[in-house]
Amino acid sequence: MSTIKNFALIGAAGYIAPRHMGAVKATGNRIVAAMDPNDSVGILDSYFPDSAFFVEFERFDRHIDKLRRKDDGRKVDYISICSPNYLHDSHIRFALRAGADAICEKPLVVNPWNAEALQEIEAESGRKVHTILQLRLHPSIIALRQRVADAVAADPDAHFEVDLTYITSRGAWYFASWKGEETKSGGIAANIGVHFFDMLLWVFGPLVENNTHLLTWDVGSGVLRFKNASVRWFLSVNADYLPDWVQAKGQRTYRSITMGGEEIEFSDGFTDLHTESYRQILAGNSFGLDDALPAIRLVHEIRTAPQLKSSSAIHPLADLAVRTAAE
Template sequence: MSSDVRNFALIGAAGYIAPRHMAAIKATGNRIVAAMDPNDSVGIIDSHFPESAFFVEFERFDRHIDKLRRKDDGRKVEFVSICSPNYLHDSHIRFALRAGADAICEKPLVVNPWNAEALQDIERESGHKVHTILQLRLHPSIIALRQRVADAVAADPNAMFDIDLTYITSRGAWYFASWKGEDTKSGGIAANIGVHFFDMLLWVFGPAIENNVHLLTWDVGSGVIRFKNANVRWFLSVNAEYLPEAVQAKGQRTYRSITMDGGEIEFSEGFTDLHTDSYRHILNGGGFGLDDALPAIRLVHEIRTAPQLKFASSTHPLAGIARRAAG
């Protein structure tokens, strides 16, 4: 085994997003030496790292990682990839840092902003880093959009853009029976399916100045946010009823759309390899850390806790349809 190969552990191996992390670790020429999940339906790992140790009990996983650290036989874990439920991210990041490893954690990094603020202290104490997956920052179309906006703002610091964000990713009944359906565990719909979009908007258009929530239910969220250089009306849902008819006719279950001043920003392609790009970015000394993640975590927390305001002329049109459907 080449000395350039880095050792990873994976927490949450049975999760929806875990295969993307497994594929990214393999594609970057590294290996998973240990994985953990209380659910043992993790056969997918055989397609990537069949030699990996596996545990269903965190205590035994913890002991194994500590043994690898002490034996110093070339299998010491350098990175812990975290794909566990959102509300466990904080604890699992702390574990990674205490184990002498960097953490690579799925979004949202944590559910509450004060959790991330506390992690900053532990990061400094441990000397290890916390990285998060903010893959839209690596999407070529979004990078081009950011440059386009930066050029416009350089010419006119008061430039403002009108943005519509619509993201519908259909989920079945299982979603609401799982931890994802509990706001205190998932962070609610804005965090669970929207945090990477809100991060992207902050990255492109600057800090949020005003945040108005018009609708927030178990399956829908909608509002208007004024950023430094954009007014954004947004609509998020996990309910297939709100998919455009043309999308439903094709049997598709997901719809993404961002328009700027009425023109569509095409970014539907290019998602496949973004986790691998994220890992390369981290392994090459880049990556996105706590300071990068905090603004979006604060914003989605504000959305989750904000009062719902009366609809206005700026309200996303799908919000009215959703409100009527809810009765």
């Protein structure tokens, strides 16, 4: 009996889809069907040239059902979901009802109540929802979590001062796409920040207090307080906030985590984390709905919280953004 698993892919033309294609191939499995309303999916030829492809969901649905009913070794075991954020919960439901497990990109859903409803469908179907929380698999983040746990075990009152900065420049296309619509993407905190918020919750434990200082179309910032840590965070898709030395190198992305003024190096290794996520899913060690929910709830709270622009604890880049906006 073949041990090769069959995958289908929704959102094959998206930015993140090649990471999933590569992960399926690297784990020795295959994509047998893919779907996207956009037909610019030539990348499939580099991974699975024999995959069926559909631009209409209805035909994709029919094909998946046909594969399920036929006994020819192509029944879909997993459906990987790389569609726009606001469609995730619908496509997860489809996967579960099609008799497949769902593997869904971040954020799993836009609103926490969407995930809570999925828990019922997951139980009814007997299938499972897996989500990509790749920073939990990053060696530097794993080491940081252990370091924090050891310090708190030695001193329950230990307190860490942390700064998180993530700037990933985006052009005008970003704001004309679904990513620029808050109701579809969840806004900047969800679209580029949810896996960082998940990481913070995973490292420092349950949230005690959220203070949002700034949330606009291109910038988000605030302070998260945990029992043993205070975290100033800053997210942006605006290249103007990149440090001068990053811009001088022609780079468009900047990631930084400091703890007590010490830089935590985690820039390397990002490209392999999807493959490692798939390995863990196939081995039965995935992250599910319960794992994803705390960060989804936090992002929703950030999105709906009043903005407290005046604070001595404000992130320096957020302070700059507030002053720039006022000029």
